[in-house]
Amino acid sequence: MFTQFKYWEPYISPFDPCPPMRIKSYSTPPQLYIPFQPKGLPQFKPMEALYRGTLWPALFSPYPDPKKRGDQDE
Amino acid sequence: MWYYEKKLQYPVRVSQCNPMLAKFLIEQYGGADGELAAALRYLNQRYTIPDKVAGLLNDIGTEEFAHLEMIATMVYKLTKDATPEQMKEAGLGAHYADHDKALFFHNAAGAPFTATYFQAKGDPIADIYEDIAAEEKARATYQWLINMSDDPDINDGLKFLREREVVHSMRFREAAEILKEERDKKTYY
Ligand SMILES: [Fe+2]
Numbered sequence: 001m002f003t004q005f006k007y008w009e010p011y012i013s014p015f016d017p018c019p020p021m022r023i024k025s026y027s028t029p030p031q032l033y034i035p036f037q038p039k040g041l042p043q044f045k046p047m048e049a050l051y052r053g054t055l056w057p058a059l060f061s062p063y064p065d066p067k068k069r070g071d072q073d074e
Numbered sequence: 075m076w077y078y079e080k081k082l083q084y085p086v087r088v089s090q091c092n093p094m095l096a097k098f099l100i101e102q103y104g105g106a107d108g109e110l111a112a113a114l115r116y117l118n119q120r121y122t123i124p125d126k127v128a129g130l131l132n133d134i135g136t137e138e139f140a141h142l143e144m145i146a147t148m149v150y151k152l153t154k155d156a157t158p159e160q161m162k163e164a165g166l167g168a169h170y171a172d173h174d175k176a177l178f179f180h181n182a183a184g185a186p187f188t189a190t191y192f193q194a195k196g197d198p199i200a201d202i203y204e205d206i207a208a209e210e211k212a213r214a215t216y217q218w219l220i221n222m223s224d225d226p227d228i229n230d231g232l233k234f235l236r237e238r239e240v241v242h243s244m245r246f247r248e249a250a251e252i253l254k255e256e257r258d259k260k261t262y263y
Contacts, residue, residue, distance in 0.1 A: 010125060026199065028199065032254050
């Protein structure tokens with residue numbers, strides 16, 4: 001199973017003027033991993049589908065990062 | 075920084091006196107999907123893209139400047155010996171009025187180059203996908219230019235440039251795969 005956020009550590013210079021953000025993140029939503037959507041994928045109930053913007057959990061992309069780990073280095 | 079090699083990436087030969095071709099080729103000089111837009115787009119994205127693909131943007135962005143020189147050489151050779159009368163006949167009268175024989179960054183229809191031709195979104199996936207699309211659009215432009223040109227020497231250079239767009243697209247597609255990869259499963263919380 002793929003993850004919807006990736007993390008990386010940019011180069012930190014000893015001469016950077018601001019305190020470094022050691023970890024950066026970016027979004028890798030589900031459509032990147034599904035070449036062609038197969039038939040018969042599980043579906044949300046209608047009310048939840050309306051709320052989420054998609055009928056299929058496989059296409060749902062949470063934002064912001066549910067792990068609460070954006071560019072904030074806490 | 076860059077080191078400069080005083081030669082073209084691929085030799086540019088022009089066999090026919092056909093200034094009108096210059097009017098079309100300028101699309102790849104200062105057009106939306108041209109070599110200048112490509113070079114500036116990639117070199118600018120280098121700073122904020124994850125480091126695993128920054129080197130690729132550096133290399134391809136640099137090569138685009140080599141392509142820009144080839145196009146410039148073609149345009150220059152096609153126009154340098156044209157009389158004002160020939161420039162007018164070739165549809166280059168408006169260009170001549172403003173620039174004489176000087177090259178200028180505009181597209182085939184004369185619209186000046188603008189930074190709004192490309193984006194820097196900051197989202198690595200969005201940026202790399204724009205780069206892939208840009209390569210396919212440049213490949214298409216070269217196809218339409220080859221279709222309009224009957225100069226075999228110019229076409230030889232244009233076919234080389236078209237092929238480089240194919241290779242660049244392949245490399246950017248690989249970059250997208252690298253960005254999608256789960257790296258050593260180390261997640262940060
Ligand atoms: Fe290219």
